[in-house]
Amino acid sequence: MKTGYNILEKDLLDDFLAMVQIDSPSKSERGMADWLTEKLVSLGCKVEEDDAGSKVDGNAGNLLVYLKGNTDADPLLLSAHMDTVEPANGVVPIIEDGVVRSKGETVLGSDDKAGLACIVQLARLAKDQPDVPRPDLEFSIHISEEVGLLGSKLIDVSKFRSKIGFVLDDTDALKVNTGSPGAVRLDYTVYGKASHAGVAPEKGISALKVAAEILAKMNFGRIDDETTANVGKIEGGTASNVVTEKITMSAEARSHDPKKLKAQVDHMNGCFEEVCKKWQEASKHLWEGTEEGPLPRWEVDQGEDYAPVKFSEDDYGVKLPMAAGRSLGWDMETKVSGGGTDGSILTQKGIPSVVLGVGMRDIHSTKENIAISDLNDAAKLCVTLVTMHAQGGVS
Numbered sequence: 001m002k003t004g005y006n007i008l009e010k011d012l013l014d015d016f017l018a019m020v021q022i023d024s025p026s027k028s029e030r031g032m033a034d035w036l037t038e039k040l041v042s043l044g045c046k047v048e049e050d051d052a053g054s055k056v057d058g059n060a061g062n063l064l065v066y067l068k069g070n071t072d073a074d075p076l077l078l079s080a081h082m083d084t085v086e087p088a089n090g091v092v093p094i095i096e097d098g099v100v101r102s103k104g105e106t107v108l109g110s111d112d113k114a115g116l117a118c119i120v121q122l123a124r125l126a127k128d129q130p131d132v133p134r135p136d137l138e139f140s141i142h143i144s145e146e147v148g149l150l151g152s153k154l155i156d157v158s159k160f161r162s163k164i165g166f167v168l169d170d171t172d173a174l175k176v177n178t179g180s181p182g183a184v185r186l187d188y189t190v191y192g193k194a195s196h197a198g199v200a201p202e203k204g205i206s207a208l209k210v211a212a213e214i215l216a217k218m219n220f221g222r223i224d225d226e227t228t229a230n231v232g233k234i235e236g237g238t239a240s241n242v243v244t245e246k247i248t249m250s251a252e253a254r255s256h257d258p259k260k261l262k263a264q265v266d267h268m269n270g271c272f273e274e275v276c277k278k279w280q281e282a283s284k285h286l287w288e289g290t291e292e293g294p295l296p297r298w299e300v301d302q303g304e305d306y307a308p309v310k311f312s313e314d315d316y317g318v319k320l321p322m323a324a325g326r327s328l329g330w331d332m333e334t335k336v337s338g339g340g341t342d343g344s345i346l347t348q349k350g351i352p353s354v355v356l357g358v359g360m361r362d363i364h365s366t367k368e369n370i371a372i373s374d375l376n377d378a379a380k381l382c383v384t385l386v387t388m389h390a391q392g393g394v395s
């Protein structure tokens with residue numbers, strides 16, 4: 001029995017090039033879902049599509065894919081996403097000096113079709129080299145990752161048996177992601193009181209002025225090495241001659257540490273509370289006894305986007321890819337990421353999932369590119385960790 005796979009480099013690149021030429025902006029993943037379903041079924045996988053698409057107003061659902069193994073090792077989950085950021089349509093891949101990039105008018109879509117190419121490669125190898133030991137494999141292939149991790153949030157993980165997963169969706173193929181921050185979304189509204197700005201400004205309470213005072217008080221940007229916050233959008237007002245009645249603000253806070261995340265959110269909410277209280281005192285004569293009640297006032301629509309994830313170097317999900325990479329003679333490193341991933345959601349849902357790099361570079365830009373050698377390395381790492389796991393794993 002052979003112990004390891006020989007990567008099918010030509011098929012890997014061909015699959016990748018075929019996929020980047022299928023338009024798949026978020027919520028329009030139909031073409032990708034169909035291509036993957038046909039390909040994976042032809043390679044011996046069972047493919048189910050869920051109804052997540054209809055829930056996010058998209059045209060395709062998540063794919064839940066099952067590939068039978070040939071050992072009794074515990075199953076492993078691998079995950080990637082089908083959608084890309086814009087400009088996404090009409091990608092023309094160009095290969096120069098061993099690097100694939102787009103013609104320059106679109107992204108390339110290696111984020112995350114490089115991850116998908118690794119998944120297809122695993123299915124290809126299982127068929128091409130059936131004697132190599134492998135566990136049962138489960139692939140969780142998501143829609144709408146780029147617009148708020150929508151697909152992974154809707155996937156039913158009870159349909160998987162894996163107790164551990166790998167999300168193939170990061171830059172450097174030789175780095176293992178051991179942590180990502182948690183994030184809280186904060187949509188604020190500040191209510192003031194409208195009045196004619198020329199005739200009776202003293203009868204109004206400017207929500208804009210209140211908001212400005214709140215923002216001047218608030219700490220955001222880089223808070224510490226683990227924590228960031230931002231107020232990214234502010235909207236309100238109707239005309240120059242009307243005292244602003246309402247302001248809305250879209251904000252967020254992120255941290256790798258749940259306590260620091262809560263402290264930052266408390267601080268931000270506290271700024272609204274403190275400034276509005278002060279103004280309410282000063283403008284009592286404008287609202288006391290009215291139906292509206294105290295003005296100015298604030299409210300927040302607050303939601304956890306994803307929880308912080310922290311793996312230790314002793315966790316099997318970190319040890320396995322590190323050992324797989326070292327067995328290939330590579331210097332493996334760990335890193336932490338600045339954003340949430342489908343790995344955050346799968347972990348939160350009970351399948352601890354470590355994010356691995358697949359070689360994509362300059363992502364979310366028209367300069368996006370990937371070196372073919374990095375794509376090959378990413379696939380090698382995936383298949384090596386799978387075969388290593390099937391042969392007893394690492395202790």
Ligand SMILES: [Zn+2]
Pocket residue numbers: 081111112145169
């Ligand atoms: Zn991605």
